[in-house]
Amino acid sequence: MMKANNDTLISVTDLDEYGFPKHMFKFKDFGSLKAPGGVDCNQLIDLIGRVVSITEPKTIQVNSKPQRLIDFVIEDSRGSRLTITLWEEHVDSVLPYYNADLTDPLIVILQLCRARLNDDGEVRISSSYTATKILFNHECPELLNFKESMPRFFTPIGSISSSSRMIGSGSLEALSSENVTITSLKDIYDDKKVGEFWVLGEILGIESEWYFKDCKSKGCGKKLQDYTYRMYCKACDKHWPDGIIKYKVVIDVLDDDNDGHLQIYQYSVGEWCKRLFFLLTTFL
Incomplete structure (x- = not known):
């Protein structure tokens, strides 16, 4: 242990005390950061996670000076995600993995980074000047433990531009x-x-309702409701003898992780049919 006194004299002594920290990192749990009051902007933290996607690097003006940055998303073993922003010289550490064809998971250790809370409540992580260290697939016990906790199947890294x-x-x-x-x-x-x-993904089915009628009021475009012998727009409080036909196709799609609905809206029958034909001939 090294100690400095008021006279800037440094003394060095051996320390064999039980419980002296031997680990290099003190990782912050993603869930604790996202919990209310979990972000302390004055504290530098360590994180570990699998890189999910990397955004194209860019240069912005900060106080009339150009600043480089790059964003990427990391995921913990439970699927929780955080967005990381690295600035200036740290950008170069990520560039080799942008648009790279990687078959193995890319695990990153961020040492001494800073967490911030955006106005919309999102937790964002950023580098803190030259204090932050970025280690990709660094061989250490912590990385091996993280690999063992990862799910068996995972999506490849997405390069976003x-x-x-x-x-x-x-x-x-x-x-x-x-x-x-x-x-x-x-x-x-x-x-x-x-x-x-x-x-x-895989198309599971196409729902049967494929068109409806819109309100004719300029700038409205709300779906009309059947009302006795006329059509009624609740938004405009107007009755119409008929409405503008708007074609809609709702396709149930399933990928490896989730299912969802793909909706296509078109006013032109020809354009609607052309796009549906493209989808069916491409994905079925």
């Missing part, structure tokens, strides 16, 4: 593009992100 996750809705040819990243329904539900995604 603006071109791969936000595909124009009219470009059906994008499915054959190398830029397309296929995600899972679980990732969409857990991340609660809005956008356009490709999901590879």
Whole structure:
């Protein structure tokens, strides 16, 4: 043990006391961070998790100066996830794994990172200047224990970019593009992100109700209700002899982890049929 006194003199002594910490890391549980009051912005913490997805690195302006950053998501053995943001020199440690074709799980140890609570209540983790250390697949007892606690099956790492996750809705040819990243329904539900995604799954069935009638009021577009001999819009409080037909197809989809509903809305019969034909001939 090294001790420094007020005169900046340092003394070194042997310490054989029982219970002296021998471990290198003190990992924080994901659940405790997400619990009310679980985030202390003034405390540096250690985390371990499997990398689920990596977002394309980018540069932003902070106080009129360019700053590099990269986001990625990690998952614990129970499936709970956290989003990590690394800044500046730490970005280079993640770049070799972005768009890499990895068959084995990529496990990361984050030492001395900082947790913050966003305005929407989401817990975000970030690097803390040069204090943070990032270790990928670092051989240590903690990593071996984490591997043993992991589920047997897991999804591969997703490399997310603006071109791969936000595909124009009219470009059906994008499915054959190398830029397309296929995600899972679980990732969409857990991340609660809005956008356009490709999901590879099995079509279980197509629901029978395939059209309904919309309100004719400009800017309304609500579904009309049958009311005696006329149609009624509850939102506008108006009656219509008829409405605008809007075609809808609801497809039940099952992937490896979750099932969900895929809904397609079209005003044009031809466009609706074309998209349905594309789905059936592609995925069935």
